[in-house]
Structures are given as C-alpha cells and as structure tokens.
Amino acid sequence: MTRHTVVIVDDHAMFRAGVRAELGEAVAVVGEAADVDAAVAAVVEHQPEVVLLDVHLPGGGGAEVMRRTTGKAGGTRFLALSVSDAAEDVIGTIRAGARGYVTKTITGPELVVAIDRVASGDAVFSPRLAGFVLDAFAGTIEVAQVDEDLDRLTEREREVMRLIARGYSYKEVASELFISIKTVETHMSSVLRKLQLSSRHELTRWASDRRLL
Amino acid sequence: MSQTAPSSATAPPYEARRAWRATEESLVGGVAAGLAHHLGVPVMWVRIAFLCATPVGGLGVVLYGALWMFLPARRPDEEEAPGLAAATRQGKRAGRQRRFADQGPLVAMAAVVVGVLALLSVVTGQVFVVWPLILAGGGLAVLWWQADEAQRERWRDTSSRVGPFGGIFGSGGWSGWVRLVVGVALLVGAIMLFTLRGASLSAARDVGMAALLGVVGLGLIVGPWLVRLSADLTQERAERIRSQERADVAAHLHDSVLQTLALIQRSADDPATVARLARAQERDLRSWLYDSAATDTGTFAAALREVAAEVEDGFGVPVEVVCVGDLPAGAPVRPLVLAAREAMVNAAKHAGVDKVDAYAEVSGSDVEVFVRDRGVGFDPAAIGADRHGVRDSIVDRMRRHGGEAVVRSTPGEGTEVRLRLPRPADVAEESS
Numbered sequence: 001m002t003r004h005t006v007v008i009v010d011d012h013a014m015f016r017a018g019v020r021a022e023l024g025e026a027v028a029v030v031g032e033a034a035d036v037d038a039a040v041a042a043v044v045e046h047q048p049e050v051v052l053l054d055v056h057l058p059g060g061g062g063a064e065v066m067r068r069t070t071g072k073a074g075g076t077r078f079l080a081l082s083v084s085d086a087a088e089d090v091i092g093t094i095r096a097g098a099r100g101y102v103t104k105t106i107t108g109p110e111l112v113v114a115i116d117r118v119a120s121g122d123a124v125f126s127p128r129l130a131g132f133v134l135d136a137f138a139g140t141i142e143v144a145q146v147d148e149d150l151d152r153l154t155e156r157e158r159e160v161m162r163l164i165a166r167g168y169s170y171k172e173v174a175s176e177l178f179i180s181i182k183t184v185e186t187h188m189s190s191v192l193r194k195l196q197l198s199s200r201h202e203l204t205r206w207a208s209d210r211r212l213l
Numbered sequence: 214m215s216q217t218a219p220s221s222a223t224a225p226p227y228e229a230r231r232a233w234r235a236t237e238e239s240l241v242g243g244v245a246a247g248l249a250h251h252l253g254v255p256v257m258w259v260r261i262a263f264l265c266a267t268p269v270g271g272l273g274v275v276l277y278g279a280l281w282m283f284l285p286a287r288r289p290d291e292e293e294a295p296g297l298a299a300a301t302r303q304g305k306r307a308g309r310q311r312r313f314a315d316q317g318p319l320v321a322m323a324a325v326v327v328g329v330l331a332l333l334s335v336v337t338g339q340v341f342v343v344w345p346l347i348l349a350g351g352g353l354a355v356l357w358w359q360a361d362e363a364q365r366e367r368w369r370d371t372s373s374r375v376g377p378f379g380g381i382f383g384s385g386g387w388s389g390w391v392r393l394v395v396g397v398a399l400l401v402g403a404i405m406l407f408t409l410r411g412a413s414l415s416a417a418r419d420v421g422m423a424a425l426l427g428v429v430g431l432g433l434i435v436g437p438w439l440v441r442l443s444a445d446l447t448q449e450r451a452e453r454i455r456s457q458e459r460a461d462v463a464a465h466l467h468d469s470v471l472q473t474l475a476l477i478q479r480s481a482d483d484p485a486t487v488a489r490l491a492r493a494q495e496r497d498l499r500s501w502l503y504d505s506a507a508t509d510t511g512t513f514a515a516a517l518r519e520v521a522a523e524v525e526d527g528f529g530v531p532v533e534v535v536c537v538g539d540l541p542a543g544a545p546v547r548p549l550v551l552a553a554r555e556a557m558v559n560a561a562k563h564a565g566v567d568k569v570d571a572y573a574e575v576s577g578s579d580v581e582v583f584v585r586d587r588g589v590g591f592d593p594a595a596i597g598a599d600r601h602g603v604r605d606s607i608v609d610r611m612r613r614h615g616g617e618a619v620v621r622s623t624p625g626e627g628t629e630v631r632l633r634l635p636r637p638a639d640v641a642e643e644s645s
Contacts, residue, residue: 086297086503105495105531127570131535134574165535166583166629167570 004119007031007046009039009065010054010081015104019052019081022108027115034058039065044072049119053098055082055089063096070097079118081106087132094195100124122185123192130165133191134158153191160187234284234361241354242281242361274350281357297503345407352399355392401425469497489529496522513540513550513580517573520554524569528561531568538575540637546580548614549634555606556584556630564588564628580634587627593620607632 006027008016011034020029030046033039036059043051043065053062066078080098082089090101099118102111103126114124125133137153153161156177163173170188174181235246245263249256266273405421473494480486514536521532540546553571560569566588573582593603603620607630611618616634 083499083503089297127533127535127572131537131572134537162572162574165537165574166572167533167585167587 003028004050004115005030005046005048006050006052006115007033007039007042007048008052009033009042009057009062010052011035011056011058015054019111023112023115024108026108026112036060036064036068040068043069043076047073048076050115051076051078052081052115053078053093055080055093062093062098066097077118077121079114079124081111087135090129090132091136091195094129094192097196099192100126101129102126103128121189123188125161125164125188125191127165127167130161133195134161134165136195153194157187157191160184161191164188232284234281234286242277242357243286244277244280244284247284248280271346278350278353281354286361345403348399348403348406352396352403354396355399356396358392397425397428401428465501469494469501485529489526492529492531493522493526496525511543513544513546513575514573516546516550517553517571517582520550521557521571524554524557524561528558530561530566532557532561532571533568534571534573536573536575540575540580545637546634548610549580549582549616549632552607552610552618552632553582553584553630555603555610556582556632559603559630560584560586560588560628564590566627575636578636580636582632583629584632585627585629590622590624590627592624593622 003025004027006023006029008019008029009032010016010019013034016032016034020032023029027050030048031042033042036057039051039053039057051065053065055062057065062078062080062082069076078098080090080093080101081104082093082101083104093101099121100114100123102114102124106114106126117124133153137158159177160173163176168176170181170184174184177184230251232251233247234243235250240246240260245259246256249259252259263273263277266276401421401424404424405417408420409417473490477487477490480490514534517536518534521534524530525532553573557569557571560566564586566586568586570585571582572585573580607620608618611632611634614634616632618633619631620628621631622628
C-alpha cells in the first residue's frame with residue numbers, strides 16, 4: 001500500500017508536531033499550514049490526498065479553507081480534526097465538505113485508519129459525530145419510505161449510526177447487522193451525503209436549539 | 214440561568230415568548246423569518262402573506278416596515294461557550310452563512326413587488342403616486358438595513374470602541390457609507406418625484422434641496438446627542454465586559470487549572486496520577502470552553518456524564534459519553550444512571566482497556582444506555598453467585614424498576630451492557 005500524502009493544518013505548531021510524530025511513517029506529511037491563506041496555498045500546491053483540518057483557524061475557520069480550494073484540488077479530501085465538540089462546528093464543518101470529523105484526543109493508529117478511510121472516499125464518523133447526526137435527524141420515520149428523501153435517515157442508516165455511536169468499529173457493525181463492511185460504508189456515505197445536502201431547516205437551527213430538546 | 218435548579222420538579226417561572234427579527238437568515242430585514250419562528254409556520258407562508266397584503270393599500274409593506282422598526286433583532290449566540298466565543302472573535306470559526314450570498318430569492322421577490330405595484334399603477338392610472346412610494350420605501354429599507362448591519366457588527370466585535378458615528382455606520386467602511394448615501398438619495402428622490410407631479414422641475418429641485426437641507430440640519434441637531442450617547446455606551450459596555458469576563462475566567466482558572474497544576478507538581482513522580490489529573494482537567498476545561506449545554510445540571514445526560522467522570526477519575530480510564538436526546542431534571546431515571554455507572558466501573562476495572570464507550574438514547578418510548586468495552590470479556594453464564602456487581606447492581610436493579618439489562622460478552626472480544634428503561638412520563642416537559 002502506498003503511503004497517503006497528507007497536509008496538516010492547525011494553528012498550534014506544537015499540535016502539528018505532535019500529529020506528525022504520531023503519524024510517523026504511516027503517511028507522508030507533505031506540508032503544514034497555520035492559517036487559512038497558508039492552508040489554501042499548501043493544498044493547491046501539494047494536492048494532497050487528505051488534509052487534516054483544524055476547525056478553528058485564523059482567517060475564517062476550516063470551512064473557509066474548503067470553500068476556497070473548491071475545484072482547485074480535485075482529489076483532495078478533508079478530515080476535520082478539532083478540540084471543539086460544539087455541535088455547530090461539527091455539523092458546519094461536515095456541511096462545508098469534510099468527509100469526517102474526529103476529535104484531537106484520537107490516538108495515532110486510529111488517526112491513520114481514519115486517514116486511510118477518508119483517502120479511499122469513505123466517511124469517518126466518530127461516536128460523537130454519530131450522536132450529533134442521530135440528534136439532528138431525530139424523530140424520523142418508522143419505516144424507510146424513500147431513499148431519495150434527504151431530510152430523513154432510513155431505518156437501516158439509523159441502526160448503523162446507533163452502533164457507531166455505541167463505539168462499534170465498521171467491522172463490528174457489519175457483523176452485528178449481518179451485512180458486509182462495504183454495505184456499512186455505503187450507508188455511512190449516504191448519511192454523510194444527507195448531512196451535507198439536506199435542506200432541512202431544522203438541521204441548521206438544530207444546533208442552536210439543542211438546549212430545548 | 215443564575216439560579217440553581219432545584220431537584221424537584223418545580224415549574225419554571227413563566228416567561229413570555231418574544232418575537233424577534235432573524236437578521237441571520239434575512240432576505241430584507243428578517244421580519245418574515247422572525248415571525249415564522251415565532252408563529253411556528255414555514256417562512257415562505259409569512260413572506261407570501263406579506264406580499265398578498267401589499268396590494269391592499271400597501272398594507273403588507275407598511276406592516277413589514279412597522280415590524281422592522283419595532284421588533285428587536287435577535288442577538289445571536291447569547292449563550293455561546295467562552296471558548297467558542299473567543300474563537301469567533303478571533304476569526305477562527307466560519308462566519309454564519311449569510312442568506313444574502315444567494316441573491317436569487319431577493320431579486321425574485323423584488324421583481325414580484327415591482328410587478329404588482331406597476332400593475333396597480335396601470336390599473337388605477339396614478340403613476341405618480343406609486344413610484345415615489347417605491348422609492349421612499351426602498352430608501353428606508355436601505356437605511357434600516359444599514360442600522361442592522363451596524364448593530365450586528367457591534368455584537369460581533371466587543372473589543373473596540375464605539376465611535377461617535379459607529380452606532381449608525383458601523384466600521385464597515387465604504388459599504389456602510391454607500392448604503393447610507395443611497396438610502397438618503399432614494400428618500401430625497403422620492404420627495405422630488407412626488408412634488409414633480411403637479412409642479413415644474415425647478416419647484417421639485419427646490420423641494421429636493423429643502424429635504425436635503427432638512428436631513429443635514431437634523432444631523433447637526435441630533436449629532437452631539439449621538440456622540441454623547443455612544444460615549445456612554447462604550448464606557449458602560451467596556452466596563453461590563455471587563456469585569457464580567459475577567460471575573461469568570463479568573464474564577465474558573467483558579468478553581469480548576471491552578472489546582473490541577475499544583476497537584477501535578479506534587480505528584481510529578483507518579484505518571485499514572487499525572488495522566489489522570491491531566492485527563493480530568495482536560496475534560497473539565499473542554500466542557501467549559503466548548504459545550505454550551507454543560508451548564509445544564511440535573512438532566513439525564515448531565516447525570517450520566519457526571520458518573521462517567523467519576524469512573525474516569527476513579528479508575529483512570531477515559532469514558533466517552535455520547536447522548537442523543539435528553540430528559541429534563543427530575544425525571545426518575547436514577548436507577549438507570551446507577552446501573553450504567555456500575556457497568557462503567559466493571560469495564561474500567563476488569564476489562565483491561567484504555568477506553569470505554571457509553572451511549573445513551575432517549576427515544577419516544579424508552580431510555581437506553583449502552584456501555585461497551587473492547588477488553589478481555591468473560592462468559593456471562595459463568596458469573597459466580599458471589600459476584601454481586603453484575604447481578605445485583607445491574608440486572609436486578611433494572612428489573613426492580615421495570616426495565617431490563619442484557620450483558621453480552623465474549624471472552625477476548627469485549628463486553629457490552631445494554632440497559633433499557635421505559636421512558637418515564639415527562640416531568641415539566643416545557644422546562645428549557
């Protein structure tokens with residue numbers, strides 16, 4: 001397996017060094033950046049497979065980096081990495097185009113797996129993100145009616161999300177539901193797509209109204 | 214917020230729902246969006262209602278204008294956690310998506326309004342009454358829009374001084390001035406056009422000049438008063454922010470970080486303790502900085518997080534808690550929380566793992582908690598009768614309270630405890 005090329009974007013030099021050290025030889029870190037402008041330049045220049053993107057970034061945040069590199073780095077995928085567990089940030093980053101969201105407490109090996117997954121086009125959901133998704137799409141339909149409905153999760157997708165939220169790995173989800181890992185990945189991508197494309201009014205309101213659940 | 218929540222279910226003091234303008238999702242002034250939130254109807258209906266009321270003697274426009282003047286703009290993110298607020302101030306977070314980025318709906322809306330008015334003027338044949346009105350309305354809208362922008366800016370930027378004119382113009386540079394000039398020009402133009410109806414061009418020019426002079430004179434009269442007002446505002450605001458925030462931060466740092474640092478120094482030769490202290494401090498600081506909901510106390514999710522934190526501190530194993538949905542304070546779910554705690558303790562103590570996952574979901578009919586580890590596991594059938602932990606504290610406790618507990622474990626693959634309790638009848642559902 002060839003090593004994935006990665007750009008690390010974070011405004012704390014110490015954290016970048018830490019991630020670099022944790023990743024070790026598992027990936028090829030081709031660049032680093034500390035703010036939005038530098039990040040955009042680095043992404044466009046290096047065309048990495050994966051960008052580890054801090055959510056809070058001087059110059060408008062990680063979402064701004066994704067907005068400004070749209071169309072300039074075709075093969076690049078973004079994995080958000082943040083210390084903030086705020087729901088607005090998580091959902092906002094995903095909707096801006098990130099393929100996944102993990103918190104900075106993630107271990108080195110887990111991060112490598114996540115990078116691998118994102119590089120191959122799949123979605124990465126931490127248990128926390130899965131919880132947010134379930135929250136945001138709460139009160140959905142009992143039976144799966146139409147797959148095309150972007151505002152709802154199908155029953156199967158909900159099941160997968162619940163297992164992820166319970167701390168299951170993709171493999172464990174697959175064996176629990178008697179489906180293949182590929183199918184799990186398909187469900188995850190579909191949830192990600194709904195999260196990004198849903199025009200659901202509640203989804204944008206949801207985060208700020210969370211206290212009223 | 215400031216009062217501590219009593220544990221019993223007392224009804225919260227009645228608070229009138231207030232309508233506000235949703236300037237964050239506005240097409241024009243955010244009146245329709247705000248009303249839609251207030252009334253709980255789709256925003257499109259409100260917009261259509263305003264449009265439909267417009268041909269009726271301009272009722273829609275007048276109503277909209279009046280609401281724009283009298284409804285307060287909603288202050289965004291009032292309860293943002295300090296860390297998020299700081300990140301926002303420093304420009305590290307993405308700003309809210311402004312609806313104005315998408316001009317389509319606005320243009321369509323304007324086209325419809327103009328079309329309706331044009332039709333009206335054709336039908337009634339009174340061209341000259343209608344166009345000045347449009348101009349005047351447009352001018353006022355632009356002026357008020359600018360006031361909104363300036364207000365939003367003041368909210369966003371709490372650090373700088375409010376200049377004498379900052380209250381009106383904001384520091385938005387040329388765009389603020391352009392809006393102001395365009396607004397005034399539209400108004401003056403409207404007045405001129407109106408006088409042009411019967412009289413000559415020179416008369417119209419005179420009236421226009423008079424109107425312009427009026428505006429300038431008004432500015433000169435009101436100006437000094439504005440300066441004084443803004444100075445007061447600046448001072449008051451600065452003082453409030455300084456005292457409040459400094460007190461908050463100081464108190465919190467003293468309570469948490471300083472104490473932890475002292476403890477860490479004292480136990481510098483014990484890596485396990487240092488790691489535990491650092492982890493506990495991190496959790497605490499993180500929730501204080503980033504979790505706006507952390508201020509809720511007594512809810513089901515808060516209780517679960519609390520016991521997870523206890524286990525974490527007690528056994529040095531991180532417990533990752535994810536909650537979907539919540540129950541208000543006072544809900545009788547204590548047995549479930551205690552059983553979950555026992556399950557977490559078991560996982561931390563016996564599984565030999567470095568992380569435990571806990572997931573809680575409140576659905577319409579049930580409250581469920583899953584506690585999972587990827588540790589050594591055991592054979593549930595072989596639990597000795599003397600092992601009280603699982604049998605008494607988890608299985609029997611859940612059964613006594615009308616719920617159930619299932620322990621699934623495979624040696625070598627880990628353990629998962631599922632706890633389920635019927636959802637208790639809602640206590641004080643409206644409490645927020």
